Amino acid sequence: MSRNLANPSCVLYAARNLVIEDRPVPEITDPHYVKIAVKKTGICGSDVHYYQNGRNGLKVVKSPMVLGHESSGVIAEIGSEVTSVKVGDRVAIEPGIPSRYSDAYKSGNYNLCPCMVFAASPPNNGTLARYFMVPDDFVVKLPDHVSLEEGAIVEPLSVAVHSCRLANVTFGDRCVIYGAGPVGLLIAATAKAYGATEIMVVDIFDDKLELAKQLGATHTYNSSEDRGASEDDNRTFQLAAFGGNVPNIVFDATGVEACITAGINLIKVGGTFMQVGVGKVKIEFPMAAVGNKELTVKGVYRYSHDDYRLAVKLVGEGKVDVKKLVTHRFTFDHAVEAYEVVSQGRAVKCIIDGPEDAE
Template sequence: MDPKTASNLSFILNKPHDVTFSSKPVPTLKSSHDVLVAVNYTGICGSDVHYWEHGAIGHFVVKEPMVLGHESAGTVVEVGPAVKTLKKGDRIALEPGYPCRRCEPCLSGHYNLCPDMQFAATPPYDGTLTGFWVSPADFCYKLPDNMSLQEGALIEPLAVAVHIVRQAAVSPGQTVVVMGAGPVGLLCAAVARAFGASKVVSVDIVESKLAFAKSFYSTHTYMSQRIPAEQNAANILAEAGIDNGADVVIDASGAEPSIQTSLHVVRMGGTYVQGGMGKSDITFPIMAMCLKEVTAKGSFRYGSGDYKLAVDLVASGRIAVKKLISGIVSFDKAEEAFKKVKQGEVIKLLIAGPNEKIA
C-alpha cells in the first residue's frame, strides 16, 4: 500500500454523538525507531463508546476533535533506519500506548503506570480509526502466519485480560469467578483456563452473554439477581460446587453490586482483582476483605510481556479470539457500529480500515 496514494480518512469525535469523517495528512516517522502502519482492522472498546456517548471518562475530557479507536492491527508500510525487528509488509498487532521510558514506573517495569503515557483515543491524543498510524517499532507485535489481522485486532483486549489474570496470579487447579461477561470478562475467563484454572465461573445479568460464556471458556455461569450481595455470593458458590469460596475473584464489570458480591465470593486468604472501571466511589464491604485477609489488587491496561503472551495464546490455539467477532463493517459505517455496541447487540465488532475492502 502506497501512503502517497491511499486514504488517510479518520473517524473523528467532535463532541458527544457528533462525529465526522475527515482526511488527515499521512503521519511521518518521528524517530529512526518508528514504523508507519496501514491500519487494517480496529475493534470498538467500551471506552470508545463512552467517549462517543459522554465526551469524557473521569478527568479525561474531549476538548478538541479526537480520532477514536485503539484496538488495532495493521501492516507495516515504512520502517525507520534503526528498526531491525520489522520490515515492510509485516502484519502486526498495535499496542496503542507509549510511555516516557524514563520515569520510575517505566524503569521499574510498570510502564502502564507512566504519568506521561500517550495513549490512543485518550484526550488529547488521537486514536487509530484512521488510515495510517506511526508507532515505535517495539510496540508493534508481529503476527505469526497462522494468525489473521482480524485476530490481531483482538490482541489489545486480550492483553488487558492477560494483565488482570497475571495480577491475580492464577495457577493450575484454582477456582476463579469472573464478574461480568463482556469482552474483557470473557477473555479473563479464557486466560484463567489457559493458566490452568480447573473451574471458571462467569457472572452477569444478561442471559445471552452467559450462554456465550458457557460456549467459550467458562465451566459454569450464574445469572446475578436483585438480592443482597451475600446471598448472590452464596448462590454462585453453591451452583458451581465451590466449597469455602473461590481462590480468585475478578471483577470485570465495574458495577457496585458485582464488586460487593466479589468480596463475599472470595475465600479466606484469596485474591481479588478489580479490572472493570465504574463509579469513582462505591460502598465497599471492607469488613469482609479484612476478616478474610484478602489480597486485593487493581489492574490497569497492560504491561511488559502481556502483549507478547496474548499473541502466543492465540497463535498456539489456546484461546480462539475469533469467536468473539460478531461482524466486520466498512469504515463509512463506523458510527452505526458504535450504536450496535452501545445497544449490546454484539460482542465485538471490527471496523475495516479506510483502505480495506470487505465483502
C-alpha cells in the same frame, strides 16, 4: 467515500458527532518508529463512552480526536534504525507509549507511566485511520495463521493476560469473573489457559453466559434473579451455581458496586480479589470482609511488559479463540453506524475494517 482521501480518519468532535475526514499522512521523524497501514480496529467500551458522552470518566474530549485503540495492520514504512520488523509484516499494535525516562517505565510497569501517550485518550489521536505510527518495540508480529481481525483483539486480550498474571493464576485455581463483556470473557479464557480448573462467569444476559462456556467457563450464573435478595442469599445462590466451590480468585470486570460486594463476600479466606472494571469514582466497599478474610486486593490498569507478546502467543497456539467474540463487522465508511450498534448494546465485539486503499 474514504477511498479517495490520503489519510481518512474517524474524528470525534463532541458527543455523537463523529465524522470521517482527511488528516495529514504521518511522517517518520524518529528512526525507531514504524508507520502502519491499519486494517482492523475493534470498538472498546472507552470508545463508546467518548462517542456517547464526549468523555470517559475524568477524560474529556476538548478538541477533535481520532477514535480507536484496538488495532492491527501491515507495516507500510520503517525508520532507518528499525530491525525488528520489515515492510509488509502483519502486526498487532500496542497503543500506549510511555516516557522512556519515567520510574514506571524503568521498573517494568510502564502502563503506570504518568506521561503515557495512549491512543484515543484526550488529547491523543487514535488508530481509526489509514495510517498510525508507533515505536518498533510497540508492535508484535502476528503468526502467518493468525488473522488481522484476531490481531485487533490482542488489545483487550492483553488486559486479560495482565489481570491473570497479576493474580498469579495457576493450575488448580478456582476463579469467578463478574461481567461477560469482552474483557470478562477473555479473562475466563485466559484463566483456563493458565491452568484454572473451575471458572464461573456471572452476568445478567444468557447469550453472553453461553459464550462464556464456549470460551472456557465451567460454570455460569445469571444474577438477574438475585435483585432484592440479601447478601447472604446471593452468596448461597452463587456458591450453589459454582458447585459448592469457594473461589480463591475473583475478578470484577464490571465496576458495579453490587458485583464488587458479591465478589468480596464470595471469595475464600486468604484469597485474591482483582478489580478490572471501572465504575463510579466512589462506592460503598465491604472493607471489614477484606480485613477479616486477609484478602489481597489488586487493581488492574491496561497491560505492561510482555503482556502483548503473551496474548499473541495464546492466540497463535490456539489456547484462546478470540474469533468467538466478534459479532458485528463494518466497513470504514460505516464506522458511525458501528458505534451506534455498540452503543445500543447489540454487539459483544465489533470490528471496523481499515480504509480501502485508493485505486
